[in-house]
Amino acid sequence: MACASPPKSGDELAGLAAGSAQEREAARQILADLPLRLFLEELLIPYETDEVTRLIVDSHDAATFAPVSSLSVGEFRDWLLGDEATPEVLVALAPGLTPEMVAAVSKLMRVQDLILVASKVEVVTRFRTTLGLRGRFSTRLQPNHPTDDPRGILASTLDGLMFGCGDAVIGINPALDSVDSCVGLLRLLDDFRQRTGVPTQSCVLTHVTNTLEAMARGAPVDLVFQSVAGTQDANSGFGIDLALLDTAHAAALELRRGEELAGGFGDNVMYFETGQGSALSANAHHGVDQGTLEARAYAVARRYRPLLVNTVVGFIGPEYLYDGKQIIRAGLEDHFCGKLLGLPMGCDICYTNHAEADGDDTDTLLTLLGAAGVTFIMGVPGADDIMLNYQSTSFHDAWYLRRMFDRPPAPEFAAWLETVGLSRDGGLTLPGQAQLRELMGTAGLGR
């Protein structure tokens, strides 16, 4: 599996990568002939010692798997690209697929294959907005501030909203990790949401134990956030296990803070983030390549029917994904694997300043993910996150995608933008003086 992977610095660092281009292609030929069902019999990480493996094996739906159970990995690629694999068929197939199967086939795919197959899959989730509908795409508004200053956060939030961003979630990465501080930020965002009436959900991206404590204190928690990885040991490094996530999921469901929407009640209450390299970084990779481990993290995520799953593809640094080419490939693999496994995949299209990447690379991945039907991307003021010190996608970038692919935001949010005069017939408009004064006054930032 690792030898068949496209070149990645993280797999090289782990000593798993193919030694030469020819060795890589030879591994791909071997992989192509392996039967898909082999991944149910020969486990890459032992069942006895890893609860993620147990989750994958125990939740596998053999009946759903039946239509592709006789295929080899190579034949599975052909089948996915073929007419038989309609959007409906692919959505129904998800519970029959394991992370190892989708990771394996991704290694035989070119970029266009990853895009074409992923674009067929529609994964719809709900809370106060309906996300993932075909022909739409959403944004997480990310109004981070280096000291969690409430007015600084609201200033960035307003900037994003007036650009029509934030229908997936308004999500803050807190600079301070104390429960008190997180509760304060949750109240700030919830109060702002209620006063403006903007149909969206909020989230403070802190450790799940902090969010549990915040819920116990009665804080307005819409979504429970957690970073997850593809092995039990790596999750342990994050300070979590499945039992803890079960507890948090149940607690969030009990709050019933979602709304009754056109397609049903909004009960997708989890927000997960992932990224290739996290297991190796925690020295918990078990000799498995980072692409496969990333897909295994999606098995953890799908247990909880999340509203959002975000692969933070270029954040980890060049030790794991060296340059723009590796970041672009990994982002498309992650989106493909996640969608095939039935997840609402978004991508933080990003890079750090010590990676060999720049704005041209994020533009390329943004365009390709737009073609692939990505569920959501980040909206960061000017693409520069001044708290996390990396570059992501801007509000302007989101509009580039909307225009190129004619994709409006979630229907509830799009309707609100029209109502309050921030868009007209789907296009961005200049808010009137009165509207501007009202919005700034609502945030307590008026003159």
Add this chain to the structure above:
Amino acid sequence: MTDPPQPGDLTPWASLKEFTDARIALGRAGTSMPTRELLKFNAAHAAARDAVHVAADFEALAESLQTAGEVVLHVHSRAADRAEYLRRPDLGRTLAPESLAELEGQPPADVVIVVADGLSAGALAHVGPLLALLLPELRGAGLSVGPVVLARQARVALGDGVALAVGAKLVLVLIGERPGLSSPDSLGAYLTYAPQIQTRDSARNCVSNIRPAGLGVRGAAWRLAHLIRQALRRELSGVALKDEGGEPPGDFAPLPHS
């Protein structure tokens, strides 16, 4: 006939900029980034890239420290150059064999200070002013401070090996942080009590964002002195040691005009 709107006219909420340094109210050309903002962004990225790739000026730092009476040693990690440093974190965490020899024969001390280039050469400009406040504070508290070790192509964990080699109880690593567009010169400080090879990150304390527009050297020196005294007294560091130093009192290294 009226003039066509300028990009800035389309985001008429520049007054919000007073609340954050984030890149808000940038205007828009159509719905895209206006030229002026695009060029500013590119220039900031270029500065951050250079911060990563420009070699640290350790010679000037060594000279000023020696002038102040400090013993200065130079070491190198096992990463030969920047390209290898970026790809091989394991090599950046360990001392080159010849550097181990360099560290021999030092008298045992309570504290050893390692200055690592890390990911920002520019951040090292804050080291001199920080140590000028911190070292007298530590010695005034009766602590012995060993050599200042200047380390090239080094990550935080390289300090563990240095402390073991010189026989120090605690290591303080000052290192150039991952540069952001708005903060290419941020210095981080990591202290570890009784470091071992393979010390877990949870056993370290960190004071980050040391730079003029972030945490100033005076506040940083005060917090670090507090943490170091506490770590040595309680014989631990990491999650069990909380940063309760707060703000420096008025009589701590008063500013010239205050």
